[in-house]
Amino acid sequence: MVMGKLYGVGVGPGDPELMTVKAWRLISTSDVVAYLCANGKDSTARDIALPFLPEAVAEIAIDMPMRVEREPAQKAYDQGAEEIAAQLTRGKNVIMLCEGDPFFYGSFMYIFERLAGTFETIVVPGVTSVTAAAAAIGQPLVSRDEALKVLPATMDEAHLRAELVNCTSAAIIKVGRHFGKVKAILNELKLKATAIENATHDNQIIRELNSIEGDTLPYFTTIIVRAK
Amino acid sequence: MVMGKLYGVGVGPGDPELMTVKAWRLISTSDVVAYLCANGKDSTARDIALPFLPEAVAEIAIDMPMRVEREPAQKAYDQGAEEIAAQLTRGKNVIMLCEGDPFFYGSFMYIFERLAGTFETIVVPGVTSVTAAAAAIGQPLVSRDEALKVLPATMDEAHLRAELVNCTSAAIIKVGRHFGKVKAILNELKLKATAIENATHDNQIIRELNSIEGDTLPYFTTIIVRAK
Numbered sequence: 001m002v003m004g005k006l007y008g009v010g011v012g013p014g015d016p017e018l019m020t021v022k023a024w025r026l027i028s029t030s031d032v033v034a035y036l037c038a039n040g041k042d043s044t045a046r047d048i049a050l051p052f053l054p055e056a057v058a059e060i061a062i063d064m065p066m067r068v069e070r071e072p073a074q075k076a077y078d079q080g081a082e083e084i085a086a087q088l089t090r091g092k093n094v095i096m097l098c099e100g101d102p103f104f105y106g107s108f109m110y111i112f113e114r115l116a117g118t119f120e121t122i123v124v125p126g127v128t129s130v131t132a133a134a135a136a137i138g139q140p141l142v143s144r145d146e147a148l149k150v151l152p153a154t155m156d157e158a159h160l161r162a163e164l165v166n167c168t169s170a171a172i173i174k175v176g177r178h179f180g181k182v183k184a185i186l187n188e189l190k191l192k193a194t195a196i197e198n199a200t201h202d203n204q205i206i207r208e209l210n211s212i213e214g215d216t217l218p219y220f221t222t223i224i225v226r227a228k
Numbered sequence: 229m230v231m232g233k234l235y236g237v238g239v240g241p242g243d244p245e246l247m248t249v250k251a252w253r254l255i256s257t258s259d260v261v262a263y264l265c266a267n268g269k270d271s272t273a274r275d276i277a278l279p280f281l282p283e284a285v286a287e288i289a290i291d292m293p294m295r296v297e298r299e300p301a302q303k304a305y306d307q308g309a310e311e312i313a314a315q316l317t318r319g320k321n322v323i324m325l326c327e328g329d330p331f332f333y334g335s336f337m338y339i340f341e342r343l344a345g346t347f348e349t350i351v352v353p354g355v356t357s358v359t360a361a362a363a364a365i366g367q368p369l370v371s372r373d374e375a376l377k378v379l380p381a382t383m384d385e386a387h388l389r390a391e392l393v394n395c396t397s398a399a400i401i402k403v404g405r406h407f408g409k410v411k412a413i414l415n416e417l418k419l420k421a422t423a424i425e426n427a428t429h430d431n432q433i434i435r436e437l438n439s440i441e442g443d444t445l446p447y448f449t450t451i452i453v454r455a456k
Contacts, residue, residue, distance in 0.1 A: 013353075017250035020240065020355060024249050101359040101369075104376075109368040116366065123363035125241070127248060127353045131329040135351035138344065140337040141329075145402075147391055148332075148378040155373050163375055174373075 004088040006119050007095045008102035008112060010126015011048040014201035014220075018127050019048065026095050026124065028052045032087045034060035034080065035097040036107050044220070045097035060084060060094070064107075074110075081114035088119045101126040105152070105173065130171040133196040133222035137206055141224065142169040153178035153223075161185050164225065172223040180215030182223060193225045232316040234347050235323045236330035236340060238354020239276040242429035242448075246355050247276065254323050254352065256280045260315045262288035262308065263325040264335050272448070273325035288312060288322070292335075302338075309342035316347045329354040333380070333401065358399040361424040361450035365434055369452065370397040381406035381451075389413050392453065400451040408443030410451060421453045 009026055012018035019027075027033065027049050037043035040063050046053075062080030065072040084094050102108035102123050112121060130150060134141035142148040146168040151160060153175045164170060164185060172182055175195070186193050186209060197205040197218050209223070237254055240246035247255075255261070255277050265271035268291050274281075290308030293300040312322050330336035330351050340349060358378060362369035370376040374396040379388060381403045392398060392413060400410055403423070414421050414437060425433040425446050437451070 010355075010359075012248065015250070017253070018248050018353065020246050020248055021252050022243070022245035025245070101355070101363075103362045103367070103369045104359050105371055106368075109371055112368065121366065123366060125246065125355045125359040125363040127238075127329070127355055128359065131238075131332050131353040131356065134331040135329075135353040138349065138351060139331070140334075140340065141331045142378070143333055143337055145380045145382040145384075147380070147383065147387075150370070150376040150378075152373045152375070155375065159375075 001091050003119060004091050004093040006084065006088060006115055006121045007093065008098055008106075008108040008121065008123045009095050010098050010101040010124055011045055012127040013100055013129040013132035013199050014048060016048055016051050018132065018200055020124065020126060022124050023126065024052055027097070028054065030054060030057055030093070030095045032058045032060065032092050032094045033097055034062060034084050034094055036064050037061045038064055038066055045099045048099065049097050058087070060087070077110040077114065081111055084111065085115060085119070088115075098126070100128045104128050129173065129199050129220065129222050133171065133199040133224055136196050136199050136204060137194050137224065139194070139224065139226070141171070153182050157181055157185065161189070164189055164191065167225070167227050170225040170227065172225065174219060175217045175221035175223060176219040177216050179217045179221070183209060183212070186225065191225050191227055193223050195221055195223045197221045229319050231347060232319050232321045234312065234316060234343055234349045235321065236326055236334075236336040236349065236351045237323050238326050238329040238352055239273055240355040241328055241357040241360035241427050242276060244276055244279050246360065246428055248352065248354060250352050251354065252280055255325070256282065258282060258285055258321070258323045260286045260288065260320050260322045261325055262290060262312050262322055264292050265289045266292055266294055273327045276327070277325050286315070288315070305338040305342065309339055312339065313343060313347070316343075326354070328356045332356050357401065357427050357448065357450050361399065361427040361452055364424050364427050364432060365422050365452065367422070367452065367454070369399070381410050385409055385413065389417070392417055392419065395453065395455045398453040398455065400453065402447060403445045403449035403451060404447040405444050407445045407449070411437060411440070414453065419453050419455055421451050423449055423451045425449045
């Protein structure tokens with residue numbers, strides 16, 4: 001029997017219309033989809049793809065334990081990869097739904113590293129939250145011979161400060177509970193910035209950095225820094 | 229009369245299926261499109277959108293002089309913006325076709341800065357050549373708490389070297405005639421890299437850095453550096 005193919009498909013930043021035509025085609029004709037979820041049900045990637053999911057599609061929900069330790073997550077990836085492999089071995093293609101782009105800070109890499117050596121694997125790139133956030137605020141992200149730095153807020157403070165000190169354009173992602181640290185560094189360096197929560201989702205919020213109280217923002221927040 | 233809206237629409241990296249559903253919808257129902265071109269005809273953005281262009285669409289081709297000096301280009305943008313403004317004033321929407329993403333090193337910013345203060349302007353983000361190149365070579369671009377640097381090869385040599393010395397993940401874009409400089413720096417720093425010419429286009433070529441002779445590659449080349 002011919003083995004199925006594994007597709008890592010970027011569904012874009014939030015608005016379902018911001019997935020690619022290729023993602024739409026693959027999802028709307030899929031037999032089996034897979035995605036990460038929390039609490040056995042919440043999946044941003046599935047929510048984005050929902051308008052295009054066939055009624056009869058089989059779903060592999062990979063439940064990720066919400067803990068900091070690495071081991072429970074690795075077990076969840078192991079189990080998810082096994083379920084996906086079983087479908088591929090039966091000859092079914094599996095479409096793994098990934099927020100944004102699969103290879104841009106995507107959890108798809110954990111499935112990819114487990115299965116790509118055995119099964120044909122195709123990655124379909126997607127629009128990231130970074131360019132979606134710049135579009136949402138109507139501000140060019142980067143141009144000409146400027147460097148762009150994408151910096152996870154989870155980086156340690158000294159490293160994050162060092163990258164921001166001499167940057168031209170930067171986007172800070174994965175903000176969540178690291179917002180306090182990020183705000184302090186940006187204020188110290190006198191850098192202006194805009195925070196975009198849930199870019200292109202129905203609950204998108206845009207605020208200037210200095211107008212935001214508190215030390216926490218949603219995980220899906222992008223902070224666009226204009227340093228020039 | 230109601231004025232038209234200006235749309236800056238990312239058409240993605242090359243494969244027409246990698247434009248978003250929103251870009252496809254706007255292009256396939258457009259009355260007027262605009263794009264940059266060279267020699268009065270060559271336009272990568274138009275080539276990508278071609279399968280979806282309506283037969284009766286009006287086209288504003290903004291012919292860019294192929295010179296290093298700034299002034300002729302500024303005049304071409306002035307004239308292009310005037311032609312677009314004339315259509316918007318007549319109540320027509322204008323879809324400006326942009327390779328990749330309009331605000332990610334896009335020439336759209338030159339039209340945006342001339343017209344966005346006067347006309348309602350909407351930016352539709354697109355897939356960039358950077359994540360498309362990573363997908364093409366089947367290699368995760370960046371993950372966890374790593375920083376990603378996007379570096380134009382047009383940057384001066386010292387600055388480019390300084391950014392590459394302590395990077396985790398980097399993508400070098402706009403390679404063209406700067407390839408010799410880039411190759412020398414990467415070799416000096418003992419960094420492995422893959423060059424992807426024309427990612428996702430029909431003429432895509434993938435080569436390891438060390439297998440490439442000569443000092444020039446196409447402008448639409450992305451070099452993915454894995455520094456870890």
